[in-house]
Amino acid sequence: MITLASICLFAFLFRHIDDTRVDTKVALTFRVSLLRALAAASIVLLITGIAKTVGTGWAGVLSSFPITLFPFLIIIHLSYGAASVHSVIKHYPYGLGALMIYTLSVSFVYPVLGLWLGTLLSFLFATVYLLLLLMLQLAGDCFRKLG
Template identity: 50%
Template sequence: MTELLFLIKLAVAIVFVIGLSLLAENVSPKVAGILSGYPTGSAITLFFFGLEVSPDYAAKSAVYNMIGLTAALSFVYIYYIASKYFVKLNILLSSLSAILGYFIIVWLLHLIEINIFLAISIPIAFALLYIYLFREIKNITIETKAKLNFKILFVRAFFAALIILLITSVPKFVGPNWAGLFSAFPTTLFPLMLIIHYTYSKEHVHTVIKNVPIGMFSLIIYSLTVSIVYPLFGIYLGTLISFGTATLYLLVYSKTKSLINNRKRVVELKKRTH
């Protein structure tokens, strides 16, 4: 059973990280940034919490996962700030700064007496804050794509596999509160950021970062749904329901954004004709 779980975690990590990196290269870093907020790493972690411990344990962890998203959002913000100002060893120092910031914020968060209202309102407030702080970042696309080979794909997969395996081992050593906070670690986003930054430039990874808070709302919705449905329906049906609610948010966001952009184009066209 242990070996099977290891292989499942490894396979899922490979699919998500490679998929997001290819999406960034062939569609745009903007889309990859939004979808990186989709419940991938946290969904895997919470699912295995439920499978290896219990659905109730995973449900309680999901509440702390929501509050832990504050640290995940701060992770990308700290990485962004550090990458702007560090010239030498840019990727290494940006990564270390973001990881350190994440664990400091997680430590501060564990001191708070959490309830469902705080678990929802705090990450939403931070997501809105970072959307505002990232407003000046330009969305750019990748013009010249890197040539892929087995070595590159292996390196891309390795980071996600290692991080996910470490984080999903947390509940064996700590309680659900800490486990939930750690489950919010950007397990697929962080490797994606490293791949884009190393392969292309900090401007490209900044495009990913700019759009993370937008997608993070789907993860907040996912974790909230898990906290409700896992004890009621179990981890399998509960996971499907939770993915459904998270996907619905992204569809509504996409449709709303499209309508707003169309309206802007109509207004601009009217101004030109008058």
Template identity: 50%
Template sequence: MEVPLSWQLAKLAVSIGMVLGLGAIAVRVSPRVAGLLAGYPLGTAIALFFIGLELSPGFAAESAVHTLAGFTATLALGGGYLLAGRRPGLPGVLAGTAAGLVAFLAVSLVLTRVEFDRLTGTLTTLVAIALFTWLYRRVPESVARPGGRFSWTALTVRALLAAVIIFVITGLAHVLPAAWAGVMAAFPVTMYPFLVILHLTHGPDPVATVIKHYPMGLGALLCYALCVSFTYPTLGLALGTLAGFAVATLWLLAWTRLQAWQGSRRARNASTRGASGRT
């Protein structure tokens, strides 16, 4: 099917605007709000939406079922990058990217040979989340040092890279079966460019910290993919996408409240132990 130029331009504008918009929010509103928005399944949403627009909502819904399991391949990409991308600068980025892509494709090859349904796809990724969280338990925490003025150049490069990835994913969907299209839609469209820029500007240590915490941030992505697998055939692409974002929003709000509650509880316990130690 030949894709109209207007759709291609819309895809380009949405892909670039997604990343630039988050950057503007981080600078002009607050990093906290930007961090909350970064938890949205933006890359996956754009990929599945345009797959549905260019092919059919039914094909996109079927692909979304495989996206649920495909996040396991995304975790493998992070693991490959972490293992190989330990050098600073461009050599580390290239080595990490190569290893990450090999890991992603290897796991994808296995996943696409399995007939997943919504339950087994979700359970597969939940098991992978638990496994990678355990594997990353000894990865040291590192915080990126402030790098001076905000770099719109770096953000633009990140946006263009995200747009290229979206075009590759949606283009492959025209020649690949739904299983492969779904797994490709799980590719970390926004996270991977972020890792590249972070690696080039701050070195491999902060990148390792981002990868360490990535598994626990997959909840909104799982909720979104699960929701649109139901809503695309029944509500259509527009309403189905809105429903997916609504479910992802509820998850993020619940998750942030849980984290805040756990943080306050740990603080109270620490203060209680400190007070008892002084008596």
């Protein structure tokens, strides 16, 4: 319930952040791809390495670190600026809703359906959530344009 309340609270608090369009995209050359991959891998290795040195008590805390989001935000910031990062952060709570649905579903369906079918069904539930969210956002955009 705390997670759900936090998702709702921050989605509400972030609603005033403007969405930013990227007009000029960074050319995705081999060098840019290599630098991005090295930066992301370094951050992941650093955080997982720290988890090994701090012991099991803190390793659990570090396991919840947004390990894929952090490098992504750095890359977006360096490539497109702070406003684009704000747009990503604005929508992050909605993605956490899908993660919450997936995790909750896993806890119920794994014991009944097993790993493979349980994973597939849990992923399907999270995907349906995201599709319903998209439909709600598109409907809201239509109503705003009409009124």
